[in-house]
Amino acid sequence: MSFPYLRPRRLRKKLYLRDLVAETRISPRDFIYPIFVREGIEEPEEISAMPGQHRWPVNEKLVEHVQKALDLGVHSVLLFGVPESKDELGSPAYDENGVVQRAVRLLRRELGDEVVIFTDVCLCHYTTHGHCGLLGKRCVGGFCEYIVENDTTLELLGKVAVSHAKAGADVVAPSSMMDGMVKAIREALDKEGFTDVAIMSYAAKYASAFYGPFRAAAENAPQHGDRRTYQMDPRNGEEAVKEVALDVQEGADILMVKPALAYLDVIRRVREAFPHYPLAAYNVSGEYSMLKVAAREGLVDEKKIVLEVLHAIKRAGANIIITYHALEAAEWLREGLDQKLF
Numbered sequence: 121m122s123f124p125y126l127r128p129r130r131l132r133k134k135l136y137l138r139d140l141v142a143e144t145r146i147s148p149r150d151f152i153y154p155i156f157v158r159e160g161i162e163e164p165e166e167i168s169a170m171p172g173q174h175r176w177p178v179n180e181k182l183v184e185h186v187q188k189a190l191d192l193g194v195h196s197v198l199l200f201g202v203p204e205s206k207d208e209l210g211s212p213a214y215d216e217n218g219v220v221q222r223a224v225r226l227l228r229r230e231l232g233d234e235v236v237i238f239t240d241v242c243l244c245h246y247t248t249h250g251h252c253g254l255l256g257k258r259c260v261g262g263f264c265e266y267i268v269e270n271d272t273t274l275e276l277l278g279k280v281a282v283s284h285a286k287a288g289a290d291v292v293a294p295s296s297m298m299d300g301m302v303k304a305i306r307e308a309l310d311k312e313g314f315t316d317v318a319i320m321s322y323a324a325k326y327a328s329a330f331y332g333p334f335r336a337a338a339e340n341a342p343q344h345g346d347r348r349t350y351q352m353d354p355r356n357g358e359e360a361v362k363e364v365a366l367d368v369q370e371g372a373d374i375l376m377v378k379p380a381l382a383y384l385d386v387i388r389r390v391r392e393a394f395p396h397y398p399l400a401a402y403n404v405s406g407e408y409s410m411l412k413v414a415a416r417e418g419l420v421d422e423k424k425i426v427l428e429v430l431h432a433i434k435r436a437g438a439n440i441i442i443t444y445h446a447l448e449a450a451e452w453l454r455e456g457l458d459q460k461l462f
């Protein structure tokens with residue numbers, strides 16, 4: 121049977137009929153809201169590269185902001201630290217009074233179990249050179265180059281994760297793309313008795329130009345070189361399945377693909393290869409700012425395009441979306457715009 125008997129348009133003729141047969145639904149409960157916490161400030165600071173986003177002080181302003189997220193139904197936050205001091209070894213990253221550790225304790229104390237606290241576990245915000253691992257020098261045949269050392273970095277990542285767990289984090293999220301990072305962190309957490317702290321691994325993280333605005337926000341751009349020796353090559357898709365498989369073997373509880381929008385095919389592949397794992401996708405700073413700036417210029421309908429993108433990420437196979445749009449999108453969903461705009 122085909123045309124004129126089969127007419128897919130029949131199901132598109134009315135708003136509420138379209139809604140009834142819509143395959144994908146998103147909710148504020150799908151979102152993790154990323155937040156930058158900065159040491160040494162008292163007031164929130166606007167991030168010019170990310171219109172509408174701020175760096176937050178570790179005080180009642182941060183608590184109020186997270187409370188606003190809770191009121192909108194967004195109960196998960198992912199914290200990134202912007203410390204005052206950095207060193208070669210990234211030691212402020214595992215200082216028990218570091219900016220993230222203090223923020224975790226504050227939110228836990230003030231908001232209790234209402235908030236699920238994820239923390240980014242990496243060194244790049246805390247090292248003077250801005251790389252995600254320890255920097256070493258390798259000289260072969262008189263030719264010397266800087267390399268980001270894998271195995272010595274692992275021990276430090278374990279220390280960072282334990283310090284976050286001690287402060288009260290629910291889930292640690294290692295983002296450095298060092299080989300073996302999930303296993304090293306799992307062992308470090310378990311050794312300290314944090315067997316119930318989960319790991320959300322940045323399992324397939326690409327060396328992407330979409331991170332540009334984040335680097336301005338977190339001040340973590342590498343001082344020399346780039347991250348192509350540890351993050352994935354945007355030309356690869358099959359390799360993502362291998363990367364994710366390793367993290368699964370090492371004990372990751374939640375998997376992640378980053379970025380999201382240019383990697384929807386990767387999200388789909390990972391979803392199909394690992395159907396039994398929660399899968400997060402990180403709708404990154406460049407994806408966010410691209411829409412914000414285009415909307416500001418009047419080129420696109422912001423609400424519609426943001427909801428379109430968030431639905432696309434979920435449709436691709438992610439069940440968790442890490443997004444800077446979280447609070448605005450939650451408001452729009454509360455107004456029923458996901459129903460009315462499509």
Ligand SMILES: [Zn+2]
Pocket residue numbers: 242243244245251252295296
């Ligand atoms: Zn990093």
